[in-house]
Amino acid sequence: MYAPSETAYNNYMARTPLAEQLRPKRLDDVIGQSHLLAAGEILRQIVTKQEPVNLIFWGPPGTGKTTLARIIAKEVNADFIELSAVTAGKKDVLAVVEHAKQNWNLGIRTILFVDEIHRFNKAQQDAFLPHVESGLITLIGATTENPSFEIITPLLSRSRVLVLESLSKEEITKVLKRTLKHLKKTGVATAAALAYLAELSGGDARVALGNLELALSINDKKITPEVVKVAAQKKVPGYDKKGDMHYNVISAFIKSMRGSDERATTYYLSRMIDAGEDPKFIARRMVIFASEDIGLAGNGALALAIATFQAVERVGLPEANYNLYHCAIALARSPKSREITEHMYAAKELAKQYPNSPVPLHIRNAPTNLMKDLGYGKDYTWQADFKHTKGFLPDDVT
Numbered sequence: 455m456y457a458p459s460e461t462a463y464n465n466y467m468a469r470t471p472l473a474e475q476l477r478p479k480r481l482d483d484v485i486g487q488s489h490l491l492a493a494g495e496i497l498r499q500i501v502t503k504q505e506p507v508n509l510i511f512w513g514p515p516g517t518g519k520t521t522l523a524r525i526i527a528k529e530v531n532a533d534f535i536e537l538s539a540v541t542a543g544k545k546d547v548l549a550v551v552e553h554a555k556q557n558w559n560l561g562i563r564t565i566l567f568v569d570e571i572h573r574f575n576k577a578q579q580d581a582f583l584p585h586v587e588s589g590l591i592t593l594i595g596a597t598t599e600n601p602s603f604e605i606i607t608p609l610l611s612r613s614r615v616l617v618l619e620s621l622s623k624e625e626i627t628k629v630l631k632r633t634l635k636h637l638k639k640t641g642v643a644t645a646a647a648l649a650y651l652a653e654l655s656g657g658d659a660r661v662a663l664g665n666l667e668l669a670l671s672i673n674d675k676k677i678t679p680e681v682v683k684v685a686a687q688k689k690v691p692g693y694d695k696k697g698d699m700h701y702n703v704i705s706a707f708i709k710s711m712r713g714s715d716e717r718a719t720t721y722y723l724s725r726m727i728d729a730g731e732d733p734k735f736i737a738r739r740m741v742i743f744a745s746e747d748i749g750l751a752g753n754g755a756l757a758l759a760i761a762t763f764q765a766v767e768r769v770g771l772p773e774a775n776y777n778l779y780h781c782a783i784a785l786a787r788s789p790k791s792r793e794i795t796e797h798m799y800a801a802k803e804l805a806k807q808y809p810n811s812p813v814p815l816h817i818r819n820a821p822t823n824l825m826k827d828l829g830y831g832k833d834y835t836w837q838a839d840f841k842h843t844k845g846f847l848p849d850d851v852t
Contacts, residue, residue, distance in 0.1 A: 513618025620657025
């Protein structure tokens with residue numbers, strides 16, 4: 455077996471991105487995703503019991519989907535085959551199946567990892583469905599898109615969908631510090647520089663490590679926020695998804711739509727998107743706004759807002775930018791009405807004042823003769839816009 459020389463190996467590692475060089479090899483080395491990796495959680499159980507199951511990892515880029523798939527395969531002693539749905543076709547899937555059959559005869563388990571599985575069409579997904587069902591292949595898919603819309607139902611029903619979360623700034627900082635320690639450069643980056651790198655990453659460890667690598671190439675003696683800024687060529691927005699600025703900007707966005715100011719509306723929308731705000735959060739706020747602030751003045755607003763939310767889920771950024779701006783401008787232009795809101799709060803207050811008032815007999819259902827004899831449904835007529843002479847509210851509600 456060929457063994458590369460130390461010089462050749464060092465040259466190779468020098469060309470390999472930091473994110474790949476420092477990819478964790480054990481579950482204990484993974485930072486983040488504690489809801490899946492803590493004692494008793496599913497991924498920990500899979501490794502402990504040595505019983506792999508079909509999984510779909512759903513989450514943003516740089517959250518460890520590929521890393522976790524590789525670790526699982528290694529920990530359960532399975533042959534790991536990796537495909538990218540961007541470049542692979544049906545023939546590639548069939549080739550994997552043939553390889554898995556050979557493994558089966560040798561008593562070796564096969565784990566097939568399909569990156570960006572949402573890009574496989576129905577025919578491609580159907581090609582390995584029977585082999586997943588038979589247990590010939592254990593499938594681990596990775597996707598940034600909602601699996602409900604992108605993966606065929608039979609495949610989805612045979613898999614566990616696990617949601618991976620963006621890494622927190624604290625977790626990203628931990629990744630950066632560990633990397634610098636590995637490179638024997640502990641203390642090279644200032645605390646402010648590490649915070650800057652974490653903010654720029656948007657919860658993506660790969661982005662954070664890429665920016666760190668660029669910063670080190672500029673100055674491997676001292677990394678400051680200024681060095682990071684030059685390396686990343688991007689200014690960090692003054693926006694924290696969990697801080698005051700987050701609430702200030704979304705508030706300004708809502709108030710700008712309410713005030714029918716299209717320019718301000720799109721300005722604040724752009725700030726949120728540039729800062730890495732979850733587009734579904736923005737779309738949800740517009741769904742609420744459509745009823746709360748437009749309501750009966752523009753009945754098409756709610757349908758548009760819901761369609762926008764669905765488009766964001768199914769299309770994703772950057773293409774869904776068009777949908778977000780389309781909806782935001784339309785809502786800003788729409789006539790406004792607080793009638794729904796006023797009715798809702800008035801009705802809630804009334805229900806609190808009279809929580810147990812009996813429903814009047816004349817508007818109760820009368821499915822039996824006994825109930826009719828007791829006055830249920832008396833003088834009620836099945837007729838459009840029928841108004842009963844006794845009204846519809848309980849007698850004690852004023």
